[in-house]
Amino acid sequence: MNRKTLVLPAVLGLLAPVLAACGGSDSGGQSGDAIVVGTTDRFIASKEVPAPLDPAYAYDVGPWNVLRQVVQTLMVQPRGGGDPEPDAAESCGFTDSGNERYACKLRKGLQFANGDPVTAADVKFSIDRARSINADSGVAGLLSTVDTVETQGDNEVIFHLKTADATFPFKLSTPVAGILSSKDYEKNKLRDGFQIDGSGPYTMKADVKGDEVARITFSKNPHYKGLLTLKNDQAVLESFKDPEAMSTALDKGDIDVAARTMTPEQINKLQDNPNGKINLVEVPGLATRYLGFKTTAPIVKSKAVRQAMAQVIDRDELVSKVYGSQAQSLYSLVPASITGHSNSFFNKYGTPSVDKARNLLAKEGITTPVKLTLHYATDHYGTTTAKEFEVLKKQLNDSGLFDVDVKGATWDKYRPAELKGKYEVFGMGWFPDFPDADTFIAPVLDKDNFLNSTYVNSQIRNTLIPQSRREADRLAASKSITEIQDIVAEDVPVIPLWQGKQYVAIKDDIMGGEYAMSTSSTLQLWELSRGVSG
Structure with missing residues (x-):
């Protein structure tokens, strides 16, 4: 084969x-x-x-x-x-x-x-x-x-x-x-x-x-x-320190399957250089990536700073330079193909514009460049995350409106620090609990959420999320779900970046x-x- x-x-x-x-x-x-x-x-x-x-x-x-x-x-x-x-x-x-x-x-x-x-x-x-x-x-x-x-x-x-x-x-x-x-x-x-x-x-x-x-x-x-x-009597899950070590083990025959996470380069190699021993299976995926904010932190407390970042970031360039055809730009918490998806961030901000971002900051009297650090997990979402954050850093810094640094940490340190609110701006990924819009919204915005977020919107928590859950017909829930996405695009507690395929x-x-x-x-x-x- x-x-x-x-x-x-x-x-x-x-x-x-x-x-x-x-x-x-x-x-x-x-x-x-x-x-x-x-x-x-x-x-x-x-x-x-x-x-x-x-x-x-x-x-x-x-x-x-x-x-x-x-x-x-x-x-x-x-x-x-x-x-x-x-x-x-x-x-x-x-x-x-x-x-x-x-x-x-x-x-x-x-x-x-x-x-x-x-x-x-x-x-x-x-x-x-x-x-x-x-x-x-x-x-x-x-x-x-x-x-x-x-x-x-x-x-x-x-x-x-x-x-x-x-x-x-x-x-x-x-x-x-x-x-x-x-x-x-x-x-x-x-x-x-x-x-x-x-x-x-x-x-x-x-x-x-x-x-x-x-x-x-x-x-x-x-x-x-x-x-x-069960189609087997026994299976073994082996943990590797990085995708390269996992790929080497697959090539040597030490493992039978390489699951998550492979780098774009490894995927391209498997697609373009067949040798008859390994198949690459592409499975539809709903994984998403976004930037999160500690909205009470002084440097990003002003909504204008977060909006300006949303106005500057070029998702298409980010995806093209880092993930290629293996991802697509995302303009909402809810990914495409899920009932209730709406391109709320694109509807509000359109294409990237430094001038519009500058006006947002000037209107609120915010001095530029705004100095901040983007934090990310070095190992949890794949080693390509480092390249992704370098692209984000360059986009923001090239605008002249931001003075951005990036800093990574391993997941065992990163996740507890994020939960304790130590990061003002941080990268996060989401793998859905189940294929429904609720799992992309509630874990980020509801009470006792996954991020331990400082962002609280009573309309979302007390009205719109409960309202959406009352609808057994999930298409009927779209109105509430769309309204939630529009509020997020306005307040920017997070900036959705991309959604990816899985292999x-x-x-x-x-x-x-x-x-x-x-x-x-x-x-x-x-x-x-x-x-x-x-």
């Missing part, structure tokens, strides 16, 4: 075989060596983050991709996208017309990996635990609409919501809603370290070196009952690469199997 790029349509689910509702691990696993998947995600325990893999804390694509293999949720997002479907649940649904009462009935015979039964009480324990701990990562915000959790017998759980939330089924498919046992996890305390216990498709064993995970071995959980069909490089004897990663960047190890090399 010649090396080639396989491009998957955004409507992948319409072309994919339908997963059988009975699912389970009995109908899948293939014999053979473990499939080894490389990633540049790093899993580090530190004083600031002692429990990186606890479902009540983790709120990042890397840890979530580990948790999804081990911790089962009531609902799961199907391989090709679309509405979530029951996994640990046999059935789930709203039982009232106002979308405020959501009931789930568990599958019969559910067990944790150790053989203990999974009951409705475990579901209640897990949801209540995440809400009670309310970790500073902001992940509990996904459960913010929950008022109380009620159980009826061992197999039925009822969620009473504070307000209507049509997106709640999606939220029950995220790891923060993962089902845990009170025997393994304390109610009011995070579980330090890297061990995870659950009832998901795999069990896991982490190979830890110092305070960091080097590799994780996932073995098929014989007790798993759910929607997913998986895979040896030609590995099957299932087209499903290895979902549009929400979920790593689906259960889809991979070993075939015959061409």
Whole structure:
């Protein structure tokens, strides 16, 4: 088989075989060596983050991709996208017309990996635990609409919501809603370290070196009952320090799959220089990048400074110089292809203009050049981020209106510092929790948000977000969602920059690469199997 790029349509689910509702691990696993998947995600325990893999804390694509293999949720997002479907649940649904009462009935015979039964009480324990701990990562915000959790017998759980939330089924498919046992996890305390216990498709064993995970071995959980069909008995996730090391391992045959994150140069090389051993799979992606602001910081407290930056930044040039065809300019928090997307920043600022930016600053009496530092994570979103921030620095400085420096830090230091408000301007990426506009808006703008943002807009929080969640028809929610995006373009608590595609490089004897990663960047190890090399 010649090396080639396989491009998957955004409507992948319409072309994919339908997963059988009975699912389970009995109908899948293939014999053979473990499939080894490389990633540049790093899993580090530190004083600031002692429990990186606890479902009540983790709120990042890397840890979530580990948790999804081990911790089962009531609902799961199907391989090709679309509405979530029951996994640990046999059935789930709203039982009232106002979308405020959501009931789930568990599958019969559910067990944790150790053989203990999974009951409705475990579901209640897990949801209540995440809400009670309310970790500073902001992940509990996904459960913010929950008022109380009620159980009826061992197999039925009822969620009473504070307000209507049509997106709640999606939220029950995220790891923060993962089902845990009170025997393994304390109610009011995070579980330090890297061990995870659950009832998901795999069990896991982490190979830890110092305070960091080097590799994780996932073995098929014989007790798993759910929607997913496992196509392998064992998979290994190996963490690399950078994309170059991961690429070298793939070329040498030390790993079978290179997942996130590859550099644009590596992707171009795989596209342009086939050697017959490795395929490049392009999967529709919804990942976005933006600049965030500590809006109470003196240097950017004036809206005019943030607006002037939005007026100067040239997204098209940024994408062209750094990411090429692998990304596209983004003018809103909500990416293109998601219902409710609006080009609010383009509508307000149009094409980049130094003159318009100068007028914005002059009108508020702001002395130029405005001196500030752009902070970014050196390792978390790929090593190309450094080049991206150099381009942003040059654009802003060339305007003569700004005196910008850039400063990077590794994610284990960067993320805690951002949460503590140490950065006035910072780069951030977003991998969606689920494919809906709410997941691009609420984690940035709602109370107890992912950024621990100092920006508060009562109209967005108290009216528009709740209003959008009342609409089961997400197209009907577009009016509220568009209004939110317009307010963001006016106030500029963030500046959206681009949205990207995602790629998986895979040896030609590995099957299932087209499903290895979902549009929400979920790593689906259960889809991979070993075939015959061409």
